[in-house]
Amino acid sequence: MTFMSVSNYLQILERAWNSQDGAKVAVFMSLRHEHANWPNYHIEKPEGLVERFLPSPLDELVILHLKCLFALSQQDYMGAYQIQSNLTQSFTKILQLQKEENWSLPIMYCICLDLRLLAQQAEKSHSGVNEKPGEILEKAAECLMGCFRVCAADNRSAEEDTKRIGMLALVNQLFKVYFRINKLHLCKPLIRAIQSSPFNDSFSLGQQITYKYFVGRKAMFDSDYKMADEYLTYAFENCHKSSKKNKRLILIYLVPVKMLLGYIPSKSVLEKYDVIQFWELVQAVCQGNLKAFDELIEVHESFFIKCGIYLIIEKLKIIAYRNLFKKVYHILKTHQIPVEALQTALVYLGQSDVDLDETECIVANLIYEGKIKGYISHQHRKVVVSKQNPFPPLTSFI
Amino acid sequence: MVNELNQFITGTCETMCPLEEMKMREKEHLLHILEMVPGTEKLDRPLADPKRIVKSFNRSAAGKSLAKKSQLRPPEVLLRTVNYLLDDVIQNKNVSWTVKYNFIMDRLRSVRQDMIIQNISRAYSICLLQPIVRFYAYSAYKLCHEEIGVFDPYLNRKHLHECLNRLLVIYDETEELFQLADMKWEHLEMIKESRPHFEALYIILNLGNEVALNRVLKISRIWRTDVVQRSTYIALNYLKCNFVRVCRYMKKLPPLLAAVAALHLSEVRRKYFEIMSVAFSSKNLTFPSNTLKELLLFQSEDDIIKDCRHYGIQLEGNAIRFDKNSFNKGSTKVHDRKEYFIEEKLNNMNESCLLLVNHDVDLYVS
CATH class of the missing domain: 1.25.40 (Serine Threonine Protein Phosphatase 5, Tetratricopeptide repeat)
Incomplete structure (x- = not known):
């Protein structure tokens, strides 16, 4: 025949x-x-x-x-x-x-x-x-x-x-x-x-989704996370629900971008699109569990590198620091947090060689970026945080 | 496509400088002081020293053929030339470093030109490019404090990037040779030993550049040796603005890498000053300059004072008063300076060893 x-x-x-x-x-x-x-x-x-x-x-x-x-x-x-x-x-x-x-x-x-x-x-x-x-x-x-x-x-x-x-x-x-x-x-x-x-609107939807996906990824590499969010979100929302493989690909980039902007993806979405690798990471970041975070980076290192998201994941550590310090603040219930307390928390979570000066450096960065409201008194080794809203929600920045 | 190889010519010039050029430059008074027969420098027409004269860089121009066999040096002669420049010339104590730099830079450029015209093999290219890259990297630090009229850091960096990028491309092209178990190529061992050092140099040179970092993350694991890991670690901390840690680890790098890393110090300090101006901002609290000296690797409190003045930060005796409103955001970073901890590392090192010998682990300072 x-x-x-x-x-x-x-x-x-x-x-x-x-x-x-x-x-x-x-x-x-x-x-x-x-x-x-x-x-x-x-x-x-x-x-x-x-x-x-x-x-x-x-x-x-x-x-x-x-x-x-x-x-x-x-x-x-x-x-x-x-x-x-x-x-x-x-x-x-x-x-x-x-x-x-x-x-x-x-x-x-x-x-x-x-x-x-x-x-x-x-x-x-x-x-x-x-x-x-x-x-x-x-x-x-x-x-x-x-x-x-x-x-x-x-x-x-x-x-x-x-x-x-x-x-x-x-x-x-x-x-x-x-x-x-x-x-x-x-x-x-x-x-x-x-x-x-x-002719932006006359291009077919499928082509537009592909386009937005790549431009979103490019923006991510250029550290323009707002644009990356916008483009990848468009791609994800408009991608047909039967194209699970494509939706998964988009999510691999959208999830870390969203997390860096302060959003937390839901477990069901991660499960649905088979990117459950991120779930533990989400939890580690939310809890400020640096030890788990470091371990996860090591376990999934080759996956993150292969997708080209290793560096953005590394940057999520800054968010994890913020969440950890917020926990310490809630435990101590004081607006004058001893730097030593923060250092103890860091060391306890596996950052074994961190000293007081480096702890101050990490806090200084968070204050500089507006993620903590307050100032550091080096003389007293205290982080003095604002009485109102010392840890503003991350989503309020962008 | 297949026969392209035959289109490249192989030079026949057996000396560092073609005879024709030597005669011409002697006649036209175009000899460099390092190329004259000693004792004849003051004569009306100094004599060319055939043992010391080196082919100078010649721009390609319309109507001028650079591809003359008699004018081109085959790879072995190029190698000899590079060794002469980075061994004999660099150890010359009679002229200043800037004179040597300008001479060597020009002559290395002509070496690169000969390499390209003849399309010499990868093995030779690697052998030639490695010391050339080290020379540019070392010079970048060695002359960093000089005025722009004496030393152009931009031009030097351009050469450095060109050579290093070329070198990395060749490394990538030889990558597969390492996967063939029965492959025997005498240069493989050499690459194995030296490549990590240049991968590390690439990261340190491009601190803060994510493209460079992504490269090293993607290279095969066999190259991620200790020195590459340390450099990557520094770059990752730089990315997260953990400058305290960056400075701490910078000190532990081997000499040449540390020197290149030190070129980022004025930027690192500027950035951290800006951050501190916000985070330590206070009307009545201060930060001891002694501590800052340690953290940011300043040589002396004098240097801190200079930097603080430059950025509009107030000083009070031995302490710094940070104020988010006084930091001069529009200021550029201060001029690079020599750093004491680098000088200490380099002090007891022979310059030509630093440039010509493939470094080993025993050079680590911890």
């Missing part, structure tokens, strides 16, 4: 192209579509056959597509990537020539997604001694940028025909590459291009 014959396939493609049905062409140009798996589509030299059925410029695209399928059937990922890269470049040229129309954007989305996925595959298969990691993905990003430029430059067409509507999908593909090869600084001009685009 085989899938439909190749000649039949070519006829469908031609009809779809002529009637400007971008979505249909996209389906049949996808490496992830069913036809890609059938041996009768794995043709080494498809030129003669294709040219008999298809006019220019479609023939060129389909020839490259079939060649790519052949390379894949030989498990030649590097070769397949090269062909897909040529295909993307050919398509970019065609796209540029299509003035005042944007029906072919779905084809672009499909080709570009396949290109990135292939580049990732090629990276994996090509990790030889003499290769530079990330090189292929970087080349793929250049190719995507070519498409992006064509879309971004299309400012003459009417709103319903503009190719600029395709920018966001490309930006998202580029984000995925840049995050993978750790070149976050390259995201900045892309973000600016999207922010200044007048």
Whole structure:
């Protein structure tokens, strides 16, 4: 048994192209579509056959597509990537020539997604001694940028025909590459291009969610937690409830950001999305249990590092200090807390080499940031806290 | 792509300076004092000393080819040149350190240029870049107190970053060699020993920079040796503004790292002064300057007084009166100064050993 014959396939493609049905062409140009798996589509030299059925410029695209399928059937990922890269470049040229129309954007989305996925595959298969990691993905990003430029430059067409509507999908593909090869600084001009685009609301919801997710993560790395909160919250709330995997990914970043801003995630949410690792951490921070906190950081170290949230988790320790000192304040029931009492608490919770001066330093930081209201008297070794609201709620800062 | 390797040429110049350049510079009075035959310095036309003259840095320009075989030094000669500069020249007692610095900096730049034009192997690149990086790092501290006209810290730092980043990229590229158990490459041992030191240098140099910290968190565990862990620890505490701990651990670093760390001290002190101005703010309470001297590694109370004046902090005898309204928020940090605890560490060290020998654990001061 085989899938439909190749000649039949070519006829469908031609009809779809002529009637400007971008979505249909996209389906049949996808490496992830069913036809890609059938041996009768794995043709080494498809030129003669294709040219008999298809006019220019479609023939060129389909020839490259079939060649790519052949390379894949030989498990030649590097070769397949090269062909897909040529295909993307050919398509970019065609796209540029299509003035005042944007029906072919779905084809672009499909080709570009396949290109990135292939580049990732090629990276994996090509990790030889003499290769530079990330090189292929970087080349793929250049190719995507070519498409992006064509879309971004299309400012003459009417709103319903503009190719600029395709920018966001490309930006998202580029984000995925840049995050993978750790070149976050390259995201900045892309973000600016999207922010200044007048079509913000016309982009599809799915694309917007992906976009917000990456920009939120970038903001987190730049220590702009307010923006990170805003973007990641949008992504989380709008992400469809059936996409549990995506919601989980968003939460991995949203939870630490929220905690740093003074919010406490509920256990049920963490459980529901399988990020229960955070629950113990939440408790340690809330209780000011530095010992548990240090242990958890050690246990989950590789998970935190892999996700790139290790540093933000480290910063949560400051919140844990505040909560611990608040406890001491409540126990002693005095507005003049001896520094020694705080030090004792720190030492008791495993911060064994902390002395009075360092304790004062930790308190000084909290006062400086407004997390404790009061002042330190070094002479008396006392922290004198405000009679009213000495530990303002953390959420009141931002 | 495959044949690109053959496009790079290999030099044939067997001396530190090509003969042609030597003649030209002798004729045009372009010899550095360290390149003249001793005794001829005062002559109308000083003579070039073939044993001491080193190829100088030449900017690439249109119409000028830098890729002439006879003008390029092969890797072994480059290595010899670097050793000459960082051993013989640096130990020269007849000229000042700034004269030596300017000479060495320029000549190292031409070494880097020759490296790049010939695209020399990774092993050689590592051998050359390591001492070069150490030289820039050491100079950054050694000359930190100088006026901008004598020493440009910005330019020096630029060279330092360029070389160090290049070095780290090469380390990353050789990473996989370490995963092949049967791989025998004589340089692996050398990398194993020296790489942690440069990873640590990268963290300490970029204190407060989260990108640098994220790098070290992601490198393979085999590189997280004691010195890297200590440096990471300092950087994490810097991130949390625990400056008391930062200063304490800074003192325990090996000499070169401590010297680079000390370059952050004026910033650390400024930041902590600002924090203290808020947290210790009081109309009648004071903070003893003696304690502060210990905490922030000041050499003397004189230095504290200078800093306090600079930031608008009031002094009362031997005590500091912090006031959140008097701290001058717009002030820039004070000019870097030499730090006594670094001087102590460096005092009994031979400079060329510091720059050329891969450091070992026995150099730790605790």
